[in-house]
Amino acid sequence: MNLLQAPYPVLLLREKEVVRNPLAQGFPLPQGDTLAWQGRVYQVARLEAEEGTYLLFLEVSHLAAQARGFTGLLQVLRGLLQHEEPEGLLQDLIQEAVAAVPGAEAGSILLREGAHFYLVAQEGFSQKLLGARTSLEEELAWYGLGVDNWVKGRPRVLKGEEVRRLSSLSTVEARPAFFEHGRLLEIQATLGLPIVLEGEVLAVMNLDSFRSPEAFGPLSLELAQAFALEAALLLKALKERQALQEAARTDPLTGLLNRRALEEAFPYLLEEARTLGEPLTLIYWDLNGLKAINDREGHAAGDQALKHLARALLGLSRKRDLAFRLGGDEFVSLHLGLKGEDAPALIARLRESLPYSVAAGSLEVEEGSLEDLLAEADRRMYQNKRSKGDP
Numbered sequence: 001m002n003l004l005q006a007p008y009p010v011l012l013l014r015e016k017e018v019v020r021n022p023l024a025q026g027f028p029l030p031q032g033d034t035l036a037w038q039g040r041v042y043q044v045a046r047l048e049a050e051e052g053t054y055l056l057f058l059e060v061s062h063l064a065a066q067a068r069g070f071t072g073l074l075q076v077l078r079g080l081l082q083h084e085e086p087e088g089l090l091q092d093l094i095q096e097a098v099a100a101v102p103g104a105e106a107g108s109i110l111l112r113e114g115a116h117f118y119l120v121a122q123e124g125f126s127q128k129l130l131g132a133r134t135s136l137e138e139e140l141a142w143y144g145l146g147v148d149n150w151v152k153g154r155p156r157v158l159k160g161e162e163v164r165r166l167s168s169l170s171t172v173e174a175r176p177a178f179f180e181h182g183r184l185l186e187i188q189a190t191l192g193l194p195i196v197l198e199g200e201v202l203a204v205m206n207l208d209s210f211r212s213p214e215a216f217g218p219l220s221l222e223l224a225q226a227f228a229l230e231a232a233l234l235l236k237a238l239k240e241r242q243a244l245q246e247a248a249r250t251d252p253l254t255g256l257l258n259r260r261a262l263e264e265a266f267p268y269l270l271e272e273a274r275t276l277g278e279p280l281t282l283i284y285w286d287l288n289g290l291k292a293i294n295d296r297e298g299h300a301a302g303d304q305a306l307k308h309l310a311r312a313l314l315g316l317s318r319k320r321d322l323a324f325r326l327g328g329d330e331f332v333s334l335h336l337g338l339k340g341e342d343a344p345a346l347i348a349r350l351r352e353s354l355p356y357s358v359a360a361g362s363l364e365v366e367e368g369s370l371e372d373l374l375a376e377a378d379r380r381m382y383q384n385k386r387s388k389g390d391p
Contacts (some may be wrong), residue, residue: 009057090121097227098123103215104207111203126181153196155221159213163187189215197232251325254310262324266370280365281338284377285331288357305356312353340364359385
């Protein structure tokens, strides 16, 4: 068989010339066992013969793209294990997707929060696009394949003027930002993917081509879906991590923040008070007679009394107030903008709303550590308790 007639690219290296078959016209000489050329990847095999050395080129673009894609996914997973921030992980993911998916030159991820989607990661566009918001209805219009396909996470490709037509219908709120910074007039093809987990659309990913309406073929869709699945698993892991973090900061009985959350929040609230030039008041609360309630009516009744106090604290709180349960029958509330001299009136209002007796000690925060401030407020609370003869 004459290898120069093979149905794949072949070079024949002779002493003073290089002979190419029709499929290898323009091919450069490879420097190793692979050749990346004009967007394709070839594995190079060498065959020695009497007439010279044959170089046989086997296209492995599909395998190379898959390898690149899965390498990118592994890098994103590594970031998750290292507890990186969600926005940074999604930015890494869209960068890897644009690099790995054939035809992609730019991309974006919009994260769902309630009834809106916020653009949190982008590659190939202006940074000014970050934070752009669209509604759920607008995203469904931009997707264009209906709700059933949307919740199943099926990919869709728009081409040419179809991109402009649907974008004009689906970016009412964010239209100026997307037309100015999203290069909508340049996009020749766009691949959209709802990122779905357990029937819920958590985000959407768009990959865009500025060169050709035919940029995205079957391999592009296959790899894009792999990235979308990884994004869904990533977002689920992040949600679970956030839930664990929130649980670690929340008192399970009352739903209030716990002592750990108080220690985390106090420095920031104090700094905000100083920056704004506003007072910050700390109130230490104690549910009187909790042991007696437990002994007389049972622990379920004691738990209800604690929940009742927690609800009263939340109901009393203004927008910038925070309430915490330290443990047992002890609670703390922080009030930004409340002067120390106004605390007694607030304490009186809470007492009026409860069927149980509550002792309280307050102070306006000026200086000192949180531990010292809690100790002083606790001392004032016990002084208040003794003055009233409470148990």
